[in-house]
Amino acid sequence: MIVLSFVAMTALLLADIVGREIVRQGLFGASSYALYFLILSAMLSFDVAVAKGVHLRPTAFDGLVPQAWAPTMERLGHVLSAAIAVLVVWGAWVFIAETRFFHETNATIRLPLWPMQTPLVIGFGLSGLRHCLYALYPGLAPQKPAAEAEA
Template structure:
């Protein structure tokens, strides 16, 4: 699921690029800036940023500090991963839980942004719920992987990653 959502969300960046190019052309070449582009760019980039997190985690592409990990044993590395991913799970689950309340209120009360076009706010808040839910699930998978490596540091625990 993390890979699927990550790949779908990765196309949001192309939408952002098209919108920004359109705004530059309309503003500087046509002398007719838009009032809607900024809001859509913010929403698509926010959704992209939130939804791509679990994909980045499954690809092991988040920034890590290897000062401690580079010189340690595999069991110690797995233990620090267990601590880190446990904290990540708690953080992501809490954001997912609270995000649901924000999403539900925005949807129920038809919350609109303060911009000129008054866009609905629930889609971005829903992306927070989905993205943090995926991040919590991926953190749980990493916790299981770390526990297996603590028990048996020589065990090869493959990552299921498609390109």
């Protein structure tokens, strides 16, 4: 699904550019649809990054506690990440509800906006659930590469 949405985004943008350059007419709504495919691929990719342990995370505090506390700090990190994801899901849910309530649409293609905002809830919801599981069952969490674990 991630690859398909990224390919669709690329194809739409390419068709729009080629149309503008060759026939002086872009593809109507291409940039709007491409943006929706970008949002979908980004939010689905976010959960994949969490699953593989390659998402960005602050490392400034890694050396502040003794190494013996590492398992506890890992769990605490997953709990904090899950809490942040839950807050983002809640904020996105409220945002989507308001968008739906006011019947907001894309000005160009006249589609409702709220269905295109739902990947925010899905992406952060899945990653929050994953962090909850990692906090409860640390063995499920992706392991750090050997080079990073030694640093």
